[in-house]
Amino acid sequence: MNRLTARGTAVAALAGLALTLAAALPAQAADSTVTEAQWLSDVAAVTGPAQTYVDSRAAANTSGAKQAIVLDIDNTSLASYFEGGYPTPATAPVLALAKDAHAKGVSVFFVSARTNLIDVATKYNLTNVGYTVDGLYTRTLIDIASESVADFKTSQRKAIEANGYDIIANIGNNTTDLTGGYADTTYKLPDYDGLLD
């Protein structure tokens, strides 16, 4: 292979790699230019498989075990970044997933880094936009001062499972929603490199 051919091959390989990366990472590459329509499309790409999984787990639950899903609130259950306001509108694909889960006997628990000082407002918001709130777990001032968001959220899931529930799926838009275990599976919604908290 002469030098020109080798260079051409290398350029072609790099172009191929770039195309592969672009196809694999459309959401993460979108950054702050992402539109609400793109966000909802990216969310639905995750909630679709999540719903299929929840449905299959619920159908297989012939023993009547207590099943649950855990949802983050901001930029997961509610469109906090793209819509905001109060009450903040639901994220439609996540609301559809929650309604489907609830209809199949799966409890829906909300675990959030929000302060418990606004629990009444938070619960009203979730209910007003269509969610059934089987449980709301938010941070006391002591929680906020004493542990990380990830550790808080993990401790709440641990408590939910200690109450006899099997958390079959945990859905959130940040890794701090999802690390630490106490869920059979996790589903990561987009955060666009921290744009959506």
Ligand SMILES: [Mg+2]
């Ligand atoms: Mg969030």
